[in-house]
Amino acid sequence: MANTVIGSSIVIDGEITGDEDLVVQGTVKGRIALKESLFVEASGVVEADIDAQNVDVSGRVTGNITASDKVEFKSDCKVVGNVESERLLIADGSGFKGNVKMEMGA
């Protein structure tokens, strides 16, 4: 269970950086840079460029997503932005608009 939770009634406008998991149930605008995993839950709204190891979206994301490991779009999520990741999973029912760039192993 992640240590840090941005609750549903919280709004952050700015930059979040860190080296632990982050769960967003509220609203984050700006930039997110994590060494670990980001979870945007169903109530979460992220209007930010995201840089993390894993990104797991059930809510809404507007911004570019860069993940060093994996990006997962869960059912009913809405994502607008470009995705750059080694692995990408898109569940049935996801909404996604953007470009995908996956690094092929050399």
Next chain:
Amino acid sequence: MHESPNTPCIIGEGIQIRGTLSGSGDLIVRGRVEGQIALQDHLTVDNGGVVVADVASRSLRISGSISGNVEASDSVVVAAEAVVEGDITTHELQIDEGATLHGRLNMDLELPDGIM
């Protein structure tokens, strides 16, 4: 992960936030927040938490460190390990032995006639 109104928002030790943090619900800071905090409910700055921001909330408990002005409509508790650099404006104030404070304390209170 379940969401209930009682689940406080937590900024963990490994997290830094730079910007404006606002909203309702309780908030616990164990990491670092720079910028501004405007909260309708209770803010806790835990031991190890660092806040470099002006803070406005209903009530506030400080065990970590705050650089910035603090305004709480209800109460402020400055615990023993706390370090506060800035002015505190509140209604009820508790300062524990061992706390470090640099700044002014502004409290709304009715003084009896003849004083000041």
